[in-house]
Amino acid sequence: MTATISTTSVTPTRRRRRSARLSPLLVAFVLVPFAVESVWVFWPAIQGFWFSLTRWDGMTPPTFVGTDNYVELAGDATFRGALVNTVIWLVLFGGLSVLGGFGMALVLQKERRFVGFYRAALFTPVVFSLVVTALVWRVFYQPDGIADTLLRAVGLEQLIRPWLADPQTALYAVILPALWRQIGYVMVLFLAGLKAIDPALHEAARVDGANSWQRLRHVTIPQLKGVNAVVLSVIVIDSLRSFDIVWSLTKGGPYHSSELLSTYMYSTAFQSLRLGYASAIAVVIFVLALAVILGYLVRAFREEAS
Amino acid sequence: MNKLRTGAFHTGMILLSLLWLGPVLWVVVMSTRSFDDIAAHGVGSLPRSFTLDTYRQAWTDGGELRALINSMLVTVPSVALSLGLAATAAFALSRFRIPGRRTILLLMLAGNLLPPQILLIPVAKFSELTGLYDTLWALIAVQVGFGLGFYTFVLHGFMRDLPGEIQEAATIDGAGTAQIFTKVMLPLTRPALAALGALSFTWIFNDLLWAITVLRTDDNMPVTPALLALQGQFVSSWNVIAAGTVIAAVPTVAVFLRFQRHFVSGLALGAVK
Numbered sequence: 001m002t003a004t005i006s007t008t009s010v011t012p013t014r015r016r017r018r019s020a021r022l023s024p025l026l027v028a029f030v031l032v033p034f035a036v037e038s039v040w041v042f043w044p045a046i047q048g049f050w051f052s053l054t055r056w057d058g059m060t061p062p063t064f065v066g067t068d069n070y071v072e073l074a075g076d077a078t079f080r081g082a083l084v085n086t087v088i089w090l091v092l093f094g095g096l097s098v099l100g101g102f103g104m105a106l107v108l109q110k111e112r113r114f115v116g117f118y119r120a121a122l123f124t125p126v127v128f129s130l131v132v133t134a135l136v137w138r139v140f141y142q143p144d145g146i147a148d149t150l151l152r153a154v155g156l157e158q159l160i161r162p163w164l165a166d167p168q169t170a171l172y173a174v175i176l177p178a179l180w181r182q183i184g185y186v187m188v189l190f191l192a193g194l195k196a197i198d199p200a201l202h203e204a205a206r207v208d209g210a211n212s213w214q215r216l217r218h219v220t221i222p223q224l225k226g227v228n229a230v231v232l233s234v235i236v237i238d239s240l241r242s243f244d245i246v247w248s249l250t251k252g253g254p255y256h257s258s259e260l261l262s263t264y265m266y267s268t269a270f271q272s273l274r275l276g277y278a279s280a281i282a283v284v285i286f287v288l289a290l291a292v293i294l295g296y297l298v299r300a301f302r303e304e305a306s
Numbered sequence: 307m308n309k310l311r312t313g314a315f316h317t318g319m320i321l322l323s324l325l326w327l328g329p330v331l332w333v334v335v336m337s338t339r340s341f342d343d344i345a346a347h348g349v350g351s352l353p354r355s356f357t358l359d360t361y362r363q364a365w366t367d368g369g370e371l372r373a374l375i376n377s378m379l380v381t382v383p384s385v386a387l388s389l390g391l392a393a394t395a396a397f398a399l400s401r402f403r404i405p406g407r408r409t410i411l412l413l414m415l416a417g418n419l420l421p422p423q424i425l426l427i428p429v430a431k432f433s434e435l436t437g438l439y440d441t442l443w444a445l446i447a448v449q450v451g452f453g454l455g456f457y458t459f460v461l462h463g464f465m466r467d468l469p470g471e472i473q474e475a476a477t478i479d480g481a482g483t484a485q486i487f488t489k490v491m492l493p494l495t496r497p498a499l500a501a502l503g504a505l506s507f508t509w510i511f512n513d514l515l516w517a518i519t520v521l522r523t524d525d526n527m528p529v530t531p532a533l534l535a536l537q538g539q540f541v542s543s544w545n546v547i548a549a550g551t552v553i554a555a556v557p558t559v560a561v562f563l564r565f566q567r568h569f570v571s572g573l574a575l576g577a578v579k
Binding site: 023025026028029030032033034036037039040041042043044045047048049051058107108114117118121122123124125127128130131132135136137139142144145146148149180184185188189192237240241243244247248261262266269270275278279281282283285286289293297300301303 | 548
């Protein structure tokens with residue numbers, strides 16, 4: 001989007017705008033949405049931090065226990081496993097979807113025959129819910145499902161295993177469908193970014209004798225700076241939020257082998273009914289996301305100021 | 307040489323497209339196979355039967371009809387309400403010098419960037435407290451509240467870039483704030499509203515986490531969580547589960563096909579800004 005603002009016409013209208021701001025209607029325009037978000041987001045967020053300092057089963061009132069939950073987290077092997085899995089998830093799911101999405105955007109950026117179809121094919125899963133995605137892939141992983149049939153067809157039947165039920169493979173078997181769905185999404189973001197690059201830049205580089213790798217390295221990637229920042233934030237936030245696909249495929253099992261912080265938090269809260277402890281896990285997720293959120297906000301702030 | 311490269315490009319892309327569309331087609335085909343066929347030959351084999359009874363089973367016995375109605379009862383008002391509220395906030399914040407407008411805008415955006423996990427327990431408890439727990443109202447409220455920040459931010463960026471002269475002309479013509487909003491700004495913001503509408507429809511329709519946080523009764527579940535329940539109900543009836551999956555995917559695919567252009571530009575809205 002272009003960021004040109006018509007600030008030039010401000011001076012003659014400033015007085016009128018100032019008087020208009022007192023109108024109760026305008027105040028309501030801002031206050032009503034802000035109040036809705038306060039009730040359902042801001043206030044609950046503050047409560048979330050408070051609950052993390054309590055012991056609470058949801059029936060009796062919460063009791064304040066200070067930092068006990070966090071101390072317990074430090075010694076909780078399941079939590080540590082979920083933390084490691086979340087990092088693996090971030091690196092594999094995040095890294096590969098950026099690489100895959102960027103690669104596909106580069107390959108499919110030029111308008112040519114059938115490109116529209118290829119783009120649409122890669123993008124199709126984005127409109128499915130993650131639960132639908134999970135069920136599609138469950139068929140793939142099923143004993144005697146597509147994966148096993150394919151492996152048998154190429155003579156690799158010794159590799160066959162219960163993909164989702166084997167602690168060694170469960171996490172990766174869940175990452176694959178998540179990637180399948182995310183690559184098309186990231187591709188669309190990069191396609192939009194690539195489209196916004198001035199073709200004259202490439203032309204000039206070509207005239208100067210830059211080969212296609214040099215043009216990618218010194219023209220395309222620097223020009224995509226804005227998109228890169230957005231994609232990075234989206235990916236990190238998405239990774240930390242990832243829940244649906246794991247919950248639909250393995251619920252974090254077997255033996256917590258595909259447990260992420262998000263699924264561990266949910267089962268601790270709503271199955272074990274340890275609401276205080278679960279809140280502490282949620283705070284950890286928040287802290288992990290904080291750097292990215294702040295970075296995103298700083299960007300948005302600069303955007304506003306420009 | 308050039309021909310060879312074109313050939314390689316298309317071969318590679320056709321294989322890749324197959325990898326993306328194949329699993330989907332497989333499920334569609336599987337939804338028309340009979341139980342005996344799948345039991346005898348496995349889910350990995352080619353179809354040797356054809357039936358549409360699976361859809362009837364998923365639709366009525368599996369409760370997909372009820373679930374789809376719930377989904378619509380949640381999604382349509384949520385999209386309308388959140389876009390409506392976001393549009394008013396974006397209008398006021400972008401076109402008037404409201405004190406602290408930038409802080410308000412960023413605070414609202416920040417709310418949307420929060421990981422939902424920090425909100426789950428308080429939101430569940432708050433909806434119990436207000437008696438909304440296990441009703442579709444709770445789900446609508448939380449979807450509106452959580453989505454607002456992002457929609458406001460995007461619409462704000464869009465409205466801010468509209469030329470100021472239009473608003474001035476309307477003001478000189480004697481239009482009040484409400485009229486400028488409904489008669490001038492909203493029609494001009496239509497492209498952004500359409501893009502966000504298509505996006506938010508799929509987001510809310512596809513949601514699982516909020517639904518299973520504020521709802522408990524099976525009869526109240528929208529289609530996404532209901533699909534998980536269907537899986538438990540028809541454990542080894544893969545054809546019925548496949549039919550249920552197709553049913554759950556149809557509405558978002560329909561919205562996508564209808565609003566394709568808006569949908570993709572909506573995704574790009576955030577990226578190029």
